[in-house]
Amino acid sequence: MLAGRLEIASRTFTVREVPVPEPGPGEVLVRVRAAGVCLSDVHLIDGDLTPAFLGAAEVTLGHEVAGEIDAVGSDVHEWAIGDRVVLQAGERCGVCPNCLRFREPCLAVRTRGVDYDGGWAEYALATQHTLVAIPDELPFEQAAIVPDAVSTPWGAVTGTGRAAPARPAGVWGVGGLGVHAVQLLRLIGAAPIVAVDPLPAARERALEFGADVALDPADPALRATVTALTGGGLDVAFDMAGVPAVREQAVRCLGPGGRLVLAGLAPAPLTIENSIALSVRRQQVLGHYGSVPGAVEQLITLVRHGRLDLARSVSGTVPLADAADAVAALRDKTGDPVRLILVP
Template identity: 45%
Template sequence: MTHTIDAEAGDTADLPETMTAARLETSTGSFGLHEVPVPRPAAGQVLIRVDAAGVCLTDVHVLDGSLRAFTPDGGPGHHITLGHEIAGTIAALGPGVPGAWRAGQRVMPMSRQRCGHCAACTSMSGPCASLRTLGMDVDGGWAQYTLSAHHALVRVPDELSPEAASIVPDAVTVPYRALIRIGALRAGESVALWGVGGLGAHGVQIARLAGAAPIVAFDPRPQARLRALELGADLACDPADPAAPARAAALAGSRGFDLAVDFASRPEARDQAQSLLGMRGRLVLAGVCTGAIAIKDFGRFYDREHTAAAFLGYPLEDLRRVAGLLTHRRLDISASVTRVYPLAEAERAVGLLAGGASAHVRVVLRP
């Protein structure tokens, strides 16, 4: 059965009445496929037919309960559709969507979207006070259709496959923000990265593109270290190797590392990063961290004028710039999608990443 979105709501499109979605019951942790109504776009919203959606370790941790605090619990029976890495095609427009958007365009929605209503949004004076993450705060893209605010969309570069495009809003744009925007990486500076999986592998590419030298990658997985070297790292170490810090320090030289980025979200990674930072070194926490963030040696941190920074989300301009880098072939993510599953096998895709031993950059679902 189908229904038609009327012309007052934007483009007219024949849509199915229901769709399949992979959903989490927030109060119990139960996860599975559900048949749910296809949503209608409200004012300022765009309905996207999902072409591909990435599976991220954040999704794995939401499902295993370690990041459940990031997903509001609406009580018994409350479900959320997971998935914050999305590429799709505009199926319908809600009222008030600017004319630049139309049905049939391929788009990538930002994984974290501003509300558009708070004082910071309406005055354009700063970051949104109520950022909403797709697949956590609102329904995401592990479904046949999903909604997005029109102001959170970027066109998919023509040459990019749906699978590759789906990982851009998170696995590529987050490391871009970590290194270039927050880390303020400059050509000739040294950088060390902890965790070179889904985000960190692209971090290596971005660091090399920015002219960083040297680039050192830390990861316990041999395959991930090999991939980091292939992508442009000068050295790849197992962080558990007692000789690893000395090898990295020798490569950086007496000045130490200018920038350290933690994609691993592990306390031992942050401790190791702090010990290798040089004068006025910057530590950026790019992964989703839980628990306490400790300064291992405050005297050293203080004397060397270290800084530590974290961030949540990114402005639309960052996603646009990354799309530009892909359009003009400054970045190549053609090999980043290492496995594709149908939506019906979402649990299998999650299980592939849950063990922690996988060196896959990104696993993607196709509805």
């Protein structure tokens, strides 16, 4: 089968033939129908991110995956060949204290397409407990992005950031993560919603997805505009871009007790220009990664009942063989994509 493989030491990415894996006990083999291209994949290829738990020299990329079950291993009884599924973006390690003794989030989650082989391939292995059924009316291309592009901002909005109805929220960076953060903030009733992005097309998109106002970060009056619009500052701000300058600007736009949530990944140091003001105003800076168990199921339910529309999120499809072109397009923001989808 074809697979998009990354050699970690050299950061060499190639699409080439590899053996089709066979499902073991508790595993299923999924015929991949769609796989999202995420900025995290670009960071992996560029060397900004390094797998923490990968026990091999290379890995098949891809943590946003949807398809049909093609084969099942032993001890798999709840899934059948032909079932339409989306794959969770990772799974519990099974060895940390939270996995062994407590019913709490895993302390060392293994990420699909990072710490073990993912879905930039014609077939992908998955343990049965990482599968979520998807309805027939949900296209694979839209389902594939739920485990990260939608569930990560969902976790940031409803969990880490504790966004609330009728409370002001801001989103910096309206790309693959940020545009869904705007959409989800609108869904839960946050108001007003302020979107910030340097690209005019992204600002227009933010308004289409539910922002009340979309601002250019280069506007010298940005802070004053946000303060006036919100009556004193944002309750919560989300950095979806992973840019140091974004974080400094977002902190300045927080109100008393406000929270900055770092969902965009960045290797650069985190600096706070005036930490005294941060302490006096009792503000917080919070890291965020992924989502909690059950998030993907919640989002699929919202889609099924018409509360969440992902049709606008797919910017285009690219053959798996041309995965390198999709990576370049996302890196260079060619066409300002929300999500490009690889199709085997």
